[in-house]
Amino acid sequence: MYKILHREDLTPQIHLFRIEAPAVAKKAQAGQFIILMVDEKGERFPLTIGGWDREEGSVTIVFMEVGKTTRKLATLQAGDSIHAFIGPLGIPTHTDNVGTVVCVAGGFATAIVVPVAQALKDAGNKIISVMGFRSKDMMFWEDKLQDVSDELIICTDDGSCGRKALVTEPLKEVLETHKDVKLVIAIGPTIMMKFASATTKPFGVKTLVSLNPIMVDGTGMCGCCRVEVGGETAFTCVDGPDFDGHQVDWDVLMARQKSYCDEEKTSLDLWEEYCRSQMGGKA
Amino acid sequence: MADEKREKPKINLNRVKMPKQEPLVRAHNFDEVATGYTKEMAMEEAGRCIQCKKRNCVAGCPVNVNIPEFVLALRDGNMWDAVDQLKANNALPGICGRVCPQESQCELVCTLGKKGAPIAIGRLERFVADWESDQTNKPKPVIAPSTGKKVAVVGSGPAGLTVAADLAKMGHQITLFEALHVAGGVLVYGIPEFRLPKAIVQGEVDYVKTLGVDVRLDAVIGKIDTVDELLADSYDAMFLGTGAGLPMFLGLPGENLNGIYSANEYLTRTNLMKAYLFPEYDTPIKKSKKIVVIGGGNVAMDSARCAMRLGAEEVYIVYRRSREELPARAEEVENAEEEGIIFKLLTNPKRFIGDENGWVTQMECLEMELGEPDDSGRRRPIVKEGSEFIIDVDTVVVALGTTPNPLIPSTTPGLDTTKKGTVVAEEETGKTVKDKVWAGGDLVTGAATVISAMGAGKRAAVAIDAYLKG
Numbered sequence: 001m002y003k004i005l006h007r008e009d010l011t012p013q014i015h016l017f018r019i020e021a022p023a024v025a026k027k028a029q030a031g032q033f034i035i036l037m038v039d040e041k042g043e044r045f046p047l048t049i050g051g052w053d054r055e056e057g058s059v060t061i062v063f064m065e066v067g068k069t070t071r072k073l074a075t076l077q078a079g080d081s082i083h084a085f086i087g088p089l090g091i092p093t094h095t096d097n098v099g100t101v102v103c104v105a106g107g108f109a110t111a112i113v114v115p116v117a118q119a120l121k122d123a124g125n126k127i128i129s130v131m132g133f134r135s136k137d138m139m140f141w142e143d144k145l146q147d148v149s150d151e152l153i154i155c156t157d158d159g160s161c162g163r164k165a166l167v168t169e170p171l172k173e174v175l176e177t178h179k180d181v182k183l184v185i186a187i188g189p190t191i192m193m194k195f196a197s198a199t200t201k202p203f204g205v206k207t208l209v210s211l212n213p214i215m216v217d218g219t220g221m222c223g224c225c226r227v228e229v230g231g232e233t234a235f236t237c238v239d240g241p242d243f244d245g246h247q248v249d250w251d252v253l254m255a256r257q258k259s260y261c262d263e264e265k266t267s268l269d270l271w272e273e274y275c276r277s278q279m280g281g282k283a
Numbered sequence: 284m285a286d287e288k289r290e291k292p293k294i295n296l297n298r299v300k301m302p303k304q305e306p307l308v309r310a311h312n313f314d315e316v317a318t319g320y321t322k323e324m325a326m327e328e329a330g331r332c333i334q335c336k337k338r339n340c341v342a343g344c345p346v347n348v349n350i351p352e353f354v355l356a357l358r359d360g361n362m363w364d365a366v367d368q369l370k371a372n373n374a375l376p377g378i379c380g381r382v383c384p385q386e387s388q389c390e391l392v393c394t395l396g397k398k399g400a401p402i403a404i405g406r407l408e409r410f411v412a413d414w415e416s417d418q419t420n421k422p423k424p425v426i427a428p429s430t431g432k433k434v435a436v437v438g439s440g441p442a443g444l445t446v447a448a449d450l451a452k453m454g455h456q457i458t459l460f461e462a463l464h465v466a467g468g469v470l471v472y473g474i475p476e477f478r479l480p481k482a483i484v485q486g487e488v489d490y491v492k493t494l495g496v497d498v499r500l501d502a503v504i505g506k507i508d509t510v511d512e513l514l515a516d517s518y519d520a521m522f523l524g525t526g527a528g529l530p531m532f533l534g535l536p537g538e539n540l541n542g543i544y545s546a547n548e549y550l551t552r553t554n555l556m557k558a559y560l561f562p563e564y565d566t567p568i569k570k571s572k573k574i575v576v577i578g579g580g581n582v583a584m585d586s587a588r589c590a591m592r593l594g595a596e597e598v599y600i601v602y603r604r605s606r607e608e609l610p611a612r613a614e615e616v617e618n619a620e621e622e623g624i625i626f627k628l629l630t631n632p633k634r635f636i637g638d639e640n641g642w643v644t645q646m647e648c649l650e651m652e653l654g655e656p657d658d659s660g661r662r663r664p665i666v667k668e669g670s671e672f673i674i675d676v677d678t679v680v681v682a683l684g685t686t687p688n689p690l691i692p693s694t695t696p697g698l699d700t701t702k703k704g705t706v707v708a709e710e711e712t713g714k715t716v717k718d719k720v721w722a723g724g725d726l727v728t729g730a731a732t733v734i735s736a737m738g739a740g741k742r743a744a745v746a747i748d749a750y751l752k753g
Contacts, residue, residue: 024507083464221529233534258640
């Protein structure tokens with residue numbers, strides 16, 4: 001069992017947990033992920049690492065409530081424990097000094113971008129960050145991203161904060177105005193990473209994305225997370241999660257992410273029914 | 284004289300039949316197929332053993348179980364004696380009695396087999412193990428005084444469990460690291476409940492714990508501490524038994540379509556994650572109507588039989604050679620056939636065809652014929668030109684075998700590996716070329732049997748013990 005040391009609600013639907021896992025904390029690096037199980041009957045579920053404290057022996061995760069597993073996780077409080085916590089898995093993000101790097105963060109993935117941007121900055125890079133949220137009330141950590149960036153552009157879909165735009169628009173402008181950009185790192189919803197990669201392609205700037213397919217074991221055993229990159233099959237869990245966004249077959253990835261839509265709905269419906277029954281049918 | 288001979292009590296040439304669930308019943312549940320002998324049945328079967336001097340069966344067993352002794356004790360009803368004889372050389376009899384290929388090992392060379400059916404050694408082994416696990420007054424295992432030496436064992440499958448148990452009994456302090464959230468390796472993620480109930484595996488893991496072994500789950504060695512870090516930290520020796528967990532795919536067009544699984548994924552979802560109990564358990568698995576399993580080994584049979592139990596209407600095994608060459612145990616092929624699985628032999632897939640949403644809908648196949656024997660001694664399958672045909676499917680399971688996970692070799696400098704990704708180790712001792720490091724099981728041999736991994740574990744335990752005491 002792994003104890004939740006701290007819980008913070010970044011927005012009503014996005015939560016941060018600091019979890020006691022000394023062995024994982026000791027080795028965690030930016031860009032790696034963990035697999036967790038909420039309880040004994042839970043699924044094995046991957047989340048990219050949002051931070052770590054080697055002294056405290058803790059690892060930070062940030063997640064958004066979407067399906068049953070994340071809703072169930074969100075019912076836990078500091079002091080509660082989760083059943084399994086495995087990591088650090090995958091290859092860390094390469095954080096060499098290349099000059100100027102653009103970090104694109106979409107939604108709750110901002111939590112993952114911050115440690116990556118931090119590592120890149122520590123390596124001596126100039127960081128230009130672009131963060132996009134649906135609206136202001138879903139936004140968090142703009143201050144943290146600001147701290148690790150030389151320049152920060154905020155945009156929202158509805159214009160409630162920063163520019164009213166998708167991240168691809170400022171991304172394109174940055175590439176047009178900053179000819180010294182050597183690397184773009186885009187992390188967020190798959191659709192955002194797909195279009196960010198499409199945006200950077202004409203500029204010929206190397207673009208790394210952090211893929212989030214369905215996984216089971218997370219150690220190379222099952223092949224559930226396989227993706228097509230440059231015409232070859234790769235396992236996200238051991239060959240990634242970072243890949244060249246210009247080489248990823250996004251259609252295959254997005255189709256595979258929908259493998260269990262019906263089952264996910266069944267699970268969620270049953271969970272909601274259970275939650276209602278716990279509340280005595282008052283909800 | 285001749286008449287006198289005839290009056291001797293006749294040896295029964297037929298074995299006592301194993302009670303099984305009826306095929307049409309068991310094809311729809313995950314309960315164990317073979318329900319096990321009663322004590323009367325076990326004693327009757329044990330009584331068929333002629334206690335011959337040859338002891339071929341012992342030589343035929345990869346861990347040299349004292350077979351005639353435990354069978355004799357069982358025949359006479361001396362149950363604890365039978366347990367002691369059985370467990371002297373085998374820490375995991377409840378598992379071996381169920382999944383060992385006895386027909387090609389101990390039972391193959393049984394003297395009785397020359398005239399009739401060999402003694403059902405596996406069934407008797409299972410009976411004795413199950414009898415013991417039902418007892419409440421188990422004697423405490425004998426553990427040698429502490430040597431003060433520490434050994435790390437990586438991987439809690441059959442090789443790792445065996446090494447850990449043997450070394451613990453020899454007085455060493457053992458830490459057993461497991462990457463998954465449950466101990467047992469392939470015994471829990473691979474072999475289905477209906478062939479090896481997980482309670483049996485858990486019982487054996489619990490037994491290993493009673494020997495003082497510290498089992499650490501969720502521990503991916505190479506990602507948390509590396510082998511070198513563990514050695515530098517506090518361990519005097521290490522055993523690597525991380526198995527062959529990496530699935531092989533065909534490399535055919537359309538293989539990444541939705542609905543196409545590796546057998547590892549299909550079995551892991553079903554067995555380890557208990558997808559057959561979805562939505563009580565959270566991990567889902569595709570509800571198939573028509574499913575094809577590609578391959579002819581035990582893993583293919585397990586996958587096909589799981590599919591049947593998960594509710595598929597039609598389950599096919601597609602295998603490129605003929606029935607004779609099927610690598611699966613004969614018993615498992617028969618079980619599969621009885622349960623209604625359809626074998627499409629001399630057939631090979633060519634490509635997979637999907638719909639607009641990326642789901643597999645069809646598989647194009649080729650007919651094969653057998654040519655001259657190849658390196659494996661089996662007749663080589665050859666494509667019949669122009670024989671393409673289409674099978675409609677909604678699920679495909681690729682069960683073509685597995686290779687070792689490169690995680691440990693790639694994070695452990697000084698290990699010698701082969702082109703196939705296996706770790707080089709001496710057969711007799713399991714010693715690798717790296718100081719203080721031994722290895723065994725599928726990591727060394729490539730995918731093989733539970734019992735051969737246990738045999739490697741036993742030999743390595745002896746070698747590690749000699750090294751630590753030397």
